[in-house]
Amino acid sequence: MDLLDGRLLTIVTFLPLATGLVLLVLLRGLPERVWKIVALASTTLTFLLSLLLWFRYDATRPGHQFVEHVAWLPNWGIHYFVGIDGMSLLLVVLTTFLMPLVLLAAWNEQRKQARTFLFMNLFLETGMLGAFVSLNLFQFYVFWEVMLVPMYFIIGIWGGQRRVYAAVxxxxxxxxxxxxxLIAMIVLYGLHQEQFGAVSFDLVRVPGGGVPGLLETAVPLAGQAVWWKTQPWLFAAFALAFGIKVPMVPFHTWLPDAHVEAPTSGSVILAGVLLKMGTYGFVRFALPLFPIAAEQAAPLIFALALIGILYGALVAMVQTDIKKLVAYSSVAHLGFVMLGIFALNEEGLEGSILQMVNHGLSTGALFLLVGMVYERRHTRQISAFGGIAKPMPVFALLFGIVAMSSIGLPGLNGFVGEFLILAGAFVVNPWVGTAAAFGVVLAAAYLLWAYRRMFFGPVEEPENRALIDLDWRERFVILAVVVPIFWIGVNPNPFLRRLDASVSDLLHQMETRKAAALQTAPPVQAAVSALGVELAEGAVR
Amino acid sequence: MNAPQLDMAAIAPLAFAAFGALFVLLGEVWLTRRRTNEHFINAALSVLSISFLGLSVYCAGAAFSDGTTRVFDPANPMLSLDRFAAYSIALIGIASLLICFASISYLPQVGINHGEYYALLLLSTAGMFLLVGATDLMALFLGLELMSIPLYVMAGFDRRNLRSNESAFKYFLVGSFASAILLYGIALVYGVTGSLGFDAIRAGFPPGNPIGIVGLGLLVVGFAFKVASAPFHQWAPDVYEGAPTSVTAYMAITVKVAAFAALLRLLTQAFGPVTASLSDLFWVLAALTIVVGNVMAVIQTNLKRLLAYSSIAHAGYLLIGFATGTVEGYGAVLFYLLVYVFTNLGAFAVLMALAQGGRDCDTLDDLAGLARQRPGLAALLTLFALSLAGIPGTAGFVAKFFVFESAVASGQTVLAIIGVLGSVVSFYYYLRLPVQMYMSEAATETPRRHAATGELLVLAVCAVVVLFLGFFPSHAPGVLGAVRALEWARSSVAMLY
Known part of the structure; x- marks a missing residue:
């Protein structure tokens, strides 16, 4: 195990890409089956190694663990700097957990360019993991954008009818x-350089190192500097990037297209992990870097999140395509996550991060299930089904459990997250909390209604009578997701415990930064108001 | 009267290129007499040109690592070989050399296998070497003309093709017009300073003299024509489209490097402090060029026109560096040029490798289904497209990042924002290449030829450089630690001050 010490995160992050390159370059002549086994083995190994992270993580200690810091472009403060805290830990494990399942679920699918497909998936995994573990802003940006490329190809090459449109x-x-x-990052980097006289894109100080991190930079408030150097604008730039990814209304229109056109594995990863990139970005970067602007923007984000919750649910309700329904339900769920984040208290934040994992599990599983039935019937129209609980009882049962988890049935994972989020939101604004709780009801409505239309009633279509129930491979894939769904639902403590220190650390950081920013504010404001008085006096005279 | 003390080492790269051109011309006559095999003659002439260019690049490299400034005629300084010139010469030389490699199989494929091609290419390259080393307006003008005139001929090299003729004629007319403007600028500057040497101009330029500023403005406009910056860009798409692909590549890549490098030297060495007053002019040029280049590229269906507009857009990003007017900005420009050379060359080399049976591969439809027929070429063209677009992990991103970084650092944040929004538009048209190659099927199944050795070599070099600089623009690990491209670019600029 000595081999792993000190570089475990790097190994976890780059193992998939390394396997992908081997696959692409060295294993060309081998049969397709071997490629699949290699890819599956590599992602499984990645998952096992990430479990090592999970167990070795010291939940009592705030701050980042498993830190690695290597100079990359030191003259510009760009370093290879990785480390995880409780929040990134959960998302890393979620990513590594979903990936082998996705590959397993796609085991029997016949597709063109199978090797490229596997490579793109592995490449994507490295991109996502890299973004979650990055503590250097430049490095984060690299991973954040690089992962678009494999996703673009996954949608564009192996997607449905309108795949090119959706991918672009x-x-x-x-x-x-x-x-x-990116521009905002550069501005921030410039501010940091002005204040400390040293260059750094590192978010935090390297343990034992000298150069202060970007988190220690005092970002001017509105009116204290040129507009593009002030918190509101910088926050807006970050929030736009993350908000599009989440996606928040009104930037959500790419999501239904991308989810519906993507192949099953693409949809699962997109919903399960990629969307979390946005919410994670808010928590990791936008909040602690610009606490005052974040607080000021909170009402607006609350409003958008609420619109997302209600609008997503209502639109989901009228969908005739089950995959589109699941896609719109993501808009609603992510609205909850955003609500919890901008409650800016411990319950809300912990609930949000847990809900990111929950959404990854339940929506991921829903997409997998939809994919399985699509493989059999080659349609996703809800009206084409009806009564398929009879020929596919296991499928119906598993679908039911996952749907309940997505609705937020007590005893399952979704409940814990949504409860915490609503508790956090109620503290801030009871009205918002109430309205959001209404969203939970709507979620129950659209999912249960769709469930009834698909599974119960008489079997009308002759094709549905001949449907074959899930085989062992498919059962294993879904059961693997159902286990944590129950686990988090019954005993969320191992998860929440790992979040406690990090979340309170984040809130503490925001408070101190806010206080510091407000402390520096008075002189400037005083000067401005003094000037104002003078001018006014001059005018009177 | 004493014989002037001339430093021959200062003109070594120039001399090798110019002598190379003469040797190629003689060699062709000699070879045609003896052998009738066209392909052999073509290959032999190409190898001859490559060797001469290799010698030029070697001299430039030696001068670069040596770091001293050599002036050809110290008594009357018109031409010097310093770190900056060496960097630019090496870049231009390597680009020309790689184009010669790729031309070996390209020229016969489109049926324009004539020996003069290499002679013209070498002559034009010699002109560029003169241009980037010039420290006197007269030498600068000579270099510019020596660069341009062979290019006019090369653009019309496919002489049976009407479009190629149109291209040459258009290029000739616009080029002459640009030269005239430049000359007028030179005349005005000479009028107010009484001298043509850069140092003398710098010493004698009367601040605030309107005639001098107009002269400087005209010089900049002359260069804006050469680098195809909006609103002086209209010639570029037509000329690029009509010329044979190898010539288009040569025009798009080397001319841009030479003209930008010469402009950079002119602004820093000859005009120094006055340059600051041009910041707004460059701001407007950059913003306009980025917008026009990117927006117009979106509606193109011809690959060469698309790359032409893309190169206009890139000129816009480069002009951002000029708008900053700082050492960092100019350093970023020089590094951008390095990246630009290899990325564009790679993209054009793929197109050259796809030309066959007397036909260029020049429409988007020609790429359809390429991923199935030639997966390697498709992957490479995707890589170069991503680098042109500026996706992290490729050199294109690093280059753009440092340009934007310098812009923000000098307070030109709005320009940087225009730049990134332009980039967003550019993703749309660069993504059309992978869309065609990976997501569409070919309408007709014409078997494609295999890429020749020369083309593969060029592609390999470009791909390696694009990826390597994408991850390690400086501070590479291990044995490659000596490669510090960013520092090279920056130190080359710093010595101009």
Whole structure:
């Protein structure tokens, strides 16, 4: 195990990509089956190694663990800097957990360019893990954008009818926000350099190192500097990038297209992990870097999150395509997550991060289930089914459990997350909390209604009579997800315990930064108001 | 009267290129007399040109690592070989050399297998070497013309093709017009300073003299024509489209490097402090060029036109560096040029490798289904497209990042924002390449030829450089630790001050 010490995160992050490259370059002549086994083995190994992270993680200690810091472009403060705290730990394990399941679920699918497909999936996994473990802003940006490329190809090559449109839309939407964020990062880097006289893109100080992290930079408030150097604008740039990814209304229109056109594995990863990139970005970067602007923007984000919850649920209700329904339900669920984050208290934040995992599990599983039935019937129209609980009892049962988890039935994972989020939101604004709780009811409505239409009643279509129930491979895939669904539902403590220190640390950090920013504010404001008085006096005279 | 003390080492790269051109011309006559095999003659002439260019690049490399400034005629300084010139010469030389490699199989494929091609290419390259080393307005003008005139001929090299003729004629007309504007600028500057040497101009330029500023403005406009910056860009798409692909590549890549490098030297060495007053002019040029280039590229269906507009957009990003007017900005420009050379060359080399049976591969439809027929070429073209777009992990991203970084650092944040929004638009048209290659099927199944050795070599070099600089623009690990491209670019600029 000595081999792993000190570089475990790097190994976890890059193992998939390394396997992918081997697959692409060395294993060309081998049969397709071997490629699949290699990819599955590699992702499983990655998952096992990430479990090592899970158990070795010291939940009592705030701050980042498993830190690695290597100079990359030291003259510009760009380093290879990785480390995880409780929040990234959960998402890393979620990612590594879903990936082998996705590959297993796609085991029997016949597709063109199978090797490229596996490579793109492995490449994507490295991209996502890299973004979650990055503590250097530049490095984060690299991973954040690089992962668009494999996703673009996964949607564009192996997707449905309108795949090219969906892929390009997905790519462009994400890019608009990202590039503005890049500029904001550079501005922040400039501010840091002005204040400390040293260059750094590192978010935090390296343990035992000298250069202060970007988190220690005092970001001017509105009116204290040129507009593009002030908190509201910088926050807006970050929020736009992350908000598009989440996606928040009104930037959500890429999501239904991308989810519906993507192949099953793409949808699962997109919903399960990629969307979390946005919410994670808020928690990791936007909140602690610009606490005052974040607090000021909270009402607006609350409003957008609420609209997302209600609008997503209502639109989901009228969908005739089950995959589209699940896609719109993501808009609603992510609205909950955003609500919890911007409650800016411990319950809300912990609930949100847990809900990111929950959504990854339940929506991921829903997409997997939809994919399984699509493989059999080659349609996703809800009206084409009806009564399929009879020929497919196991499928119906598993679908039911996962749907309940997505609705938030007590005893399952969704309940814990939503409860915490609502508790957090109630503290801040009871009205918002109430309205959001209504969203839970709507979720029950659209999912249960769709469930009834698909599974109960008489079997009308002759094709449905001949449907074959899930085989062992498929059962294993779904059961693997159902286990944590129950586990988090019954005993969320191992998860919440790992979040406690990190979340309270984040809130503490925001408080101190806010206080510091407000302390520096008075002189400038005083000067401005003094000037104002003088001018006014002059005018009177 | 004493004989002037001339430093021959200062003109070594130039001399090798110019002599190379003469040797190629003689060699062709000699070879045609003896052998009738066209392909052999073509290959032999290409190898001859490559060797001469290799010698030029070697001299430039030696001068670069040596770091001293050599002036050809110290008594009358018109041409010097310093770190900056060496960097630019090496870049131009390597680009020309790689184009020669790729041309070996390209020229016969489109049926324009004539020996003069290499002679013209070498002559034009010699002109560029002169241009980037010039420290006198007269030498600068000579270099510019020596660069341009062979290019006019090369653009019309496919002489049976009407479009190629149109291309040459258009390029000739616009080029002459640009030269005239430049000359007028030179005349005005000479009028107010009484001298043509850069140092003398710097010493004698009367601040605030409107005629001098107009002269400087005209010089900049002349260069804006050469680098195809909006609103002086209209010629580029037509010329790029009509010329044979190898010539288009040569025009798009080397001319841009030479003209930008010469402009950079002119602004820093000859005009120094006055340059600051041009910041707004460059701001407008950059913003306009980025917007026009990117927006117009979106509606193109011809690959060469698309790459032409893309190169206009890239000129816009480069002009951001000029708008900053700082050492960091100019350093970022020089590094951007390095990346630009290899990325564009790679993209054009793929197109050259796809030309066959007397036909260029020049529409988007020609790429359809490429991923199935030639997966390697498709993957490479995707890589170069992503680098042109500026996706992290490729050199294109690093280059853009440092340009934007310098812009923000000098307070030009709005320009940087225009730049990134332009990039978003550019993703749309760069993504059309992988869409065609991976997500569409070919309408007709014409078997594609295998890429020749020369083309593969060029592609390999470009791909390696694009990926390597994407991850390690400086501070590479291990044995490659000596490769510090960013520092090279920056130190080359720093010595101009």
């Amino acid at each position: 839309k997905f790519f462009l939407f994400t890019m608009v926000g990202s590039l503005l964020m």
